[in-house]
Amino acid sequence: MMSCMAFESAETFSPSVKNAAGSGATGLIQFMPATARGMGTTVEHLASLTAEQQLEWVRDYFMPYRGRLTSLSSVYMAILWPKAVGQPDSAVLWTREGSPITYKQNAGLDTNKDGTITVGEAANKVRAKYERGALFAA
Numbered sequence: 515m516m517s518c519m520a521f522e523s524a525e526t527f528s529p530s531v532k533n534a535a536g537s538g539a540t541g542l543i544q545f546m547p548a549t550a551r552g553m554g555t556t557v558e559h560l561a562s563l564t565a566e567q568q569l570e571w572v573r574d575y576f577m578p579y580r581g582r583l584t585s586l587s588s589v590y591m592a593i594l595w596p597k598a599v600g601q602p603d604s605a606v607l608w609t610r611e612g613s614p615i616t617y618k619q620n621a622g623l624d625t626n627k628d629g630t631i632t633v634g635e636a637a638n639k640v641r642a643k644y645e646r647g648a649l650f651a652a
Contacts, residue, residue: 515572517644518590519543525643529568530561535619542568543575543593586644587637594620594636603634 522544523531533539538547540557542565550557553574560568576583576592582599583589591598595607608617610629617629623636 515589516647517586517640518593519572520643520647521590521640522593527565529563529565532561537619541571543572545571545575549575586641587633590637590640591633598633601633603632603637605633607631607633607636 519527519542523542524534527542529541531541533544537544538557539545540550540561545553545557545560547557550560553571555571560571563571579588579592579596579599583592584600587601587603588599591601598605598607608620608631610617617624617631620631620636623639624631625635625638
């Protein structure tokens with residue numbers, strides 16, 4: 515979870531960090547405005563919380579996925595693209611031709627620049643945060 519929050523918050527772990535692409539996503543796991551509304555709050559409210567307070571909302575967000583998050587990839591997919599929770603790393607999320615808008619918004623995840631973003635490629639960005647964090651583990 516810490517790896518996901520490190521990636522999503524640009525390693526700030528700030529509850530008020532905004533999505534650089536302008537989507538309106540905010541916070542530790544980049545809550546989208548519609549997601550926040552669906553949870554009975556707003557991104558503005560979430561941004562006003564301390565990190566510890568926002569973690570309660572993060573917990574609530576993940577509750578529907580209990581028992582299904584068996585890998586780092588699945589945890590990150592619950593944040594990025596919930597339809598892909600439980601899919602193998604080879605599963606295709608978006609392609610340049612098939613879903614151009616979503617692909618463009620996430621093009622930085624296409625590590626091999628082949629026009630296809632897979633679960634594994636997306637999770638690799640989070641995995642790198644995990645490996646970086648492990649450098650500080652005792």
